[in-house]
Amino acid sequence: MRDYRWLEEYCLNRFGSRQALEARLPIARPAEELRALSDDRYLSNIALRVFRAGLKHSVVDARWPAFEEVFFGFDPHKVVLMSAEHIERLMQDKRLIRHLAKLRSVPRNAQMVLDLNREYGSMGNLIADWPGEDIVGLWRLLAKRGNQLGGLSVPRFLRMVGKDTFVTTGDVLTALTGMGVLDRPTATSQRDLATVQKAFNQLADESGRSMGQLSAMLAFTVNH
Structure with a gap:
C-alpha cells in the first residue's frame, strides 16, 4: 500500500499549493x-x-x-x-x-x-x-436498524450531519485499488469494508487527518 506521503504529494501537485488543497477538504463537526x-x-x-x-x-x-x-x-x-x-x-x-x-x-x-x-x-x-477507527461499524448498525438505509445512504447521512467518515464512492475505491489496498474497486462485503477501514486507519495514523479529508484526497487522485 502506498503511504500518506505519496497521497499528499499527488494532491499538492494537482492543486498547486497547500492552501488550495486545504480549501477543498471537508471539516467535521466536533463531538x-x-x-x-x-x-x-x-x-x-x-x-x-x-x-x-x-x-x-x-x-x-x-x-x-x-x-x-x-x-x-x-x-x-x-x-x-x-x-x-x-x-x-x-x-x-x-x-x-x-x-x-x-x-x-x-x-x-x-x-x-x-x-x-x-x-x-x-x-x-x-x-x-x-x-472513527470503526466507522463502518456505525454504518452497519444504522443500516441494520433503520429503513431504506442501504448502499451509501448511512455514510452520506453521517456526512450531512457532520460526523467524520469516509465514503466508499467509485473514485475512492478506484484510488484504493490503485494504491494496492483492494484487488478491484468494489467494497460490498464486510471483509472488503474491514480492509478499507484498516487502510483509512493507517493513513489517519500517518497523517493526523480526518477520515473525511483522507476520503476527499483519495478521490482527487482519480482523473476526471
Whole structure:
C-alpha cells in the first residue's frame, strides 16, 4: 500500500499549493456539536437522505419545508404514531415526493431514533461517541436498524450531519485499488469494508487527518 506521503504529494501537485488543497477538504463537526443536535434534526436528515437517493438533490431540498410540516417537524415521538392510513393519505399531497416506500420509512426510522435514544441517551450521543477507527461499524448498525438505509445512504447521512467518515464512492475505491489496498474497486462485503477501514486507519495514523479529508484526497487522485 502506498503511504500518506505519496497521497499528499499527488494532491499538492494537482492543486498547486497547500492552501488550495486545504480549501477543498471537508471539516467535521466536533463531538459536542454532534451531541447537541436534537433527535428531530437527526430524523429530518435521515429522511432527507432517503428521499435524495436516486433523485436530484435540489428537487428534494426545494420540497423539504412541506415535509417538515407534514411530519410534525420530524419530532420522533409524534412521527412514530403516524398510522399506515395517514402515510397513504400523504400520497395525495402534491407538495411532497410521493414515493410510498420512502414515506413509510419515516415513522420506521423515528422508531429507530427513539430506540437509540433509550439505549444511548440520544442519537447525538451515539454518533458523537462512535470511534472513527470503526466507522463502518456505525454504518452497519444504522443500516441494520433503520429503513431504506442501504448502499451509501448511512455514510452520506453521517456526512450531512457532520460526523467524520469516509465514503466508499467509485473514485475512492478506484484510488484504493490503485494504491494496492483492494484487488478491484468494489467494497460490498464486510471483509472488503474491514480492509478499507484498516487502510483509512493507517493513513489517519500517518497523517493526523480526518477520515473525511483522507476520503476527499483519495478521490482527487482519480482523473476526471
